[in-house]
Amino acid sequence: MSQxxxxxxxxxxxHLATACAVLAILLVLLPLAAIFLYLMQRGLSSINWAFxxxxxxxxxxxxxxxxxxxxxxxxxxxxxSLIGVPVGIGAGVFLAEYGRNRFGNAIRFTADVLNGVPSxxxxxxxxxxxxFRQKHFSALAGGVALSIMMIPTISRATExxxxxxxxSVREAALGLGISRWRTTVSITLRTAAAGIITGIMxxxxxxxxxxxxxxxxxxxxxxxxxxxxxxxxALPLQIFAYAISPYDExxxxxxxxxxxxxxxxxxxxxxxxxxxxxxxxxxTN
Amino acid sequence: xxxSALPVPxxxxxxxxxxxxxxxTSLPPAGESxxxxxxxxxxxxxxxxxxDPAFGVxxxxxxxxxxxxxxxxxxxxxxxxRLSLHQFGWGFFKTxxxxxxxxxxxxxxxxxxxxxxxxxxLALAVPLGVGAAVFIAxxxxxxxxxxxxxxxxxxxxxxxxxxxxxxxxxxxxxxRLYVEPWLAKYxxxxxxxxxxxxxxxxxxxxxxxxxxxVPIISSLTRDVLTAVPxxxxxxxxxxxxxxxxxxxxxxxxxxxxxxxxxxxxxxxxALGETMAVTxxxxxxxxIAKSLLAPGYTMASVIANEFSEATGNLYLSALVEIGLALFxxxxxxxxxxxxxxxxxxxGVPARVHAx
Numbered sequence: 001m002s003q004x005x006x007x008x009x010x011x012x013x014x015h016l017a018t019a020c021a022v023l024a025i026l027l028v029l030l031p032l033a034a035i036f037l038y039l040m041q042r043g044l045s046s047i048n049w050a051f052x053x054x055x056x057x058x059x060x061x062x063x064x065x066x067x068x069x070x071x072x073x074x075x076x077x078x079x080x081s082l083i084g085v086p087v088g089i090g091a092g093v094f095l096a097e098y099g100r101n102r103f104g105n106a107i108r109f110t111a112d113v114l115n116g117v118p119s120x121x122x123x124x125x126x127x128x129x130x131x132f133r134q135k136h137f138s139a140l141a142g143g144v145a146l147s148i149m150m151i152p153t154i155s156r157a158t159e160x161x162x163x164x165x166x167x168s169v170r171e172a173a174l175g176l177g178i179s180r181w182r183t184t185v186s187i188t189l190r191t192a193a194a195g196i197i198t199g200i201m202x203x204x205x206x207x208x209x210x211x212x213x214x215x216x217x218x219x220x221x222x223x224x225x226x227x228x229x230x231x232x233x234a235l236p237l238q239i240f241a242y243a244i245s246p247y248d249e250x251x252x253x254x255x256x257x258x259x260x261x262x263x264x265x266x267x268x269x270x271x272x273x274x275x276x277x278x279x280x281x282x283x284t285n
Numbered sequence: 286x287x288x289s290a291l292p293v294p295x296x297x298x299x300x301x302x303x304x305x306x307x308x309x310t311s312l313p314p315a316g317e318s319x320x321x322x323x324x325x326x327x328x329x330x331x332x333x334x335x336x337d338p339a340f341g342v343x344x345x346x347x348x349x350x351x352x353x354x355x356x357x358x359x360x361x362x363x364x365x366x367r368l369s370l371h372q373f374g375w376g377f378f379k380t381x382x383x384x385x386x387x388x389x390x391x392x393x394x395x396x397x398x399x400x401x402x403x404x405x406x407l408a409l410a411v412p413l414g415v416g417a418a419v420f421i422a423x424x425x426x427x428x429x430x431x432x433x434x435x436x437x438x439x440x441x442x443x444x445x446x447x448x449x450x451x452x453x454x455x456x457x458x459x460x461r462l463y464v465e466p467w468l469a470k471y472x473x474x475x476x477x478x479x480x481x482x483x484x485x486x487x488x489x490x491x492x493x494x495x496x497x498x499v500p501i502i503s504s505l506t507r508d509v510l511t512a513v514p515x516x517x518x519x520x521x522x523x524x525x526x527x528x529x530x531x532x533x534x535x536x537x538x539x540x541x542x543x544x545x546x547x548x549x550x551x552x553x554x555a556l557g558e559t560m561a562v563t564x565x566x567x568x569x570x571x572i573a574k575s576l577l578a579p580g581y582t583m584a585s586v587i588a589n590e591f592s593e594a595t596g597n598l599y600l601s602a603l604v605e606i607g608l609a610l611f612x613x614x615x616x617x618x619x620x621x622x623x624x625x626x627x628x629x630x631g632v633p634a635r636v637h638a639x
Contacts, residue, residue: 014529
């Protein structure tokens with residue numbers, strides 16, 4: 001009824017605004033679709049067993065692969081997780097359980113600031129901290145760089161999840177006479193476990209594709225390397241090197257590598273999404 | 286059902302039916318430590334008493350690590366750039382020459398490239414990001430909302446190097462063959478689109494950055510929009526507004542500080558973005574007015590030249606660029622966080638209170 005009184009111009013404006021918003025979301029989704037399409041089309045045709053298991057061949061030779069880079073990425077990410085996950089969770093526990101004060105606020109703010117530091121700057125810092133002292137590029141330096149990027153994300157995610165655990169759960173445990181640390185480890189952390197794992201996996205997915213901090217820490221390698229103190233190949237580095245090269249064969253491999261990387265990351269994000277939709281807390285549904 | 290393993294139900298069950306759980310846990314072991322103290326306390330001995338403070342200290346150490354990392358970043362950057370800081374002073378940021386052979390270093394072309402590419406990115410990303418957020422938060426049917434926010438999340442999860450790869454082989458040819466000639470023909474008079482259309486250049490970098498920044502802007506804007514109280518919308522609608530009028534007056538106006546914050550956070554990301562830009566900007570340390578010309582950014586000069594830098598002064602100059610980039614992003618991000626916080630601060634508090 002009141003609809004009748006809305007003037008023609010206002011109705012048109014309303015529809016126009018809706019059309020603009022729809023156009024905006026379509027334009028936002030267009031590159032996503034284009035990127036996945038191209039990755040599928042160009043990547044799938046270049047992926048084969050040799051690609052996943054062999055080392056790069058010299059220019060001009062057909063074949064070879066990124067097996068060493070995939071393994072290298074695994075090693076670097078393992079180092080990063082070994083350092084970043086425990087420290088990140090610990091910092092999150094501190095913020096949630098002990099950090100409701102000014103000191104906690106300072107750490108919280110610092111974590112947010114760290115989250116915004118460009119990854120290339122973290123690369124410089126890891127270079128100064130590890131590479132400069134060791135005198136050569138190494139998987140360890142790459143892992144340290146990535147762990148620095150993981151810590152703030154994981155700690156903020158852990159804190160958020162722990163704060164969702166109702167106070168009554170803690171009080172119940174403490175009321176039974178369970179010590180505070182035991183309450184935190186066995187009750188609070190366990191209740192929030194699904195949410196915390198989600199945060200860890202998102203942080204992992206984020207650093208898995210990082211290239212800039214590895215450029216002058218892990219550096220890259222044409223051969224297999226399992227030594228932590230030697231230059232190591234990484235999938236994103238290899239994609240970068242091949243993408244800017246002038247050879248068609250290498251371009252093909254760059255697409256294949258990109259497809260492998262994106263499958264890894266998207267599957268992590270999708271798993272997280274499924275877990276998250278089932279409820280981040282075991283108790284709250 | 287499946288949740289019965291939780292602490293809460295277990296405790297209530299224990300108290301309701303004492304007989305069933307009269308196991309070792311519910312009977313006090315005749316307290317030598319007296320009265321109110323603990324049934325379950327792991328140990329009342331030396332270790333038991335120390336375990337609580339020890340745990341607190343360990344967690345605090347983890348928390349401190351976050352601060353130590355930041356201090357280390359600042360220290361490393363300042364110490365490793367002191368050679369260049371000392372040699373060039375403020376002139377470093379005003380000089381256009383970048384000549385590693387002669388040992389003359391000035392960061393102006395990189396600062397210019399970083400600023401211009403980020404501004405181009407924002408010009409494209411802000412309308413799209415805010416529009417998409419308005420659609421997701423206010424217009425789309427609930428069933429679509431989950432899918433759409435998941436896809437924008439996905440866009441944020443794609444690594445920079447893959448954006449770069451895609452840009453080199455898909456976006457750049459597209460720009461070179463169609464977009465740039467068209468811009469030069471119809472907007473050549475602005476003198477922003479002069480010169481040969483290489484494809485690679487400032488414009489390409491800006492477009493890639495825009496694609497990368499849009500998910501950040503749109504997801505943060507969406508958070509801010511949903512934080513606007515429902516009553517605002519209902520009040521405007523009750524006055525007979527159309528949906529767009531409701532969004533404009535009831536939602537956007539209330540959320541503008543937060544939206545500005547989201548935009549500035551996007552800017553922070555664009556300023557520090559490295560790989561995708563390095564792959565398409567052309568990497569030439571020159572200041573050109575035309576957006577079609579190649580340029581260079583602060584992040585990409587570090588990425589390209591750091592591991593090949595010969596001589597301490599060269600390395601030191603690159604670290605100084607890193608230091609400048611670090612400081613700028615910190616200021617930009619801090620400001621943006623503050624803005625977002627002013628809008629959404631009521632929301633997390635309510636979540637925690639329940």
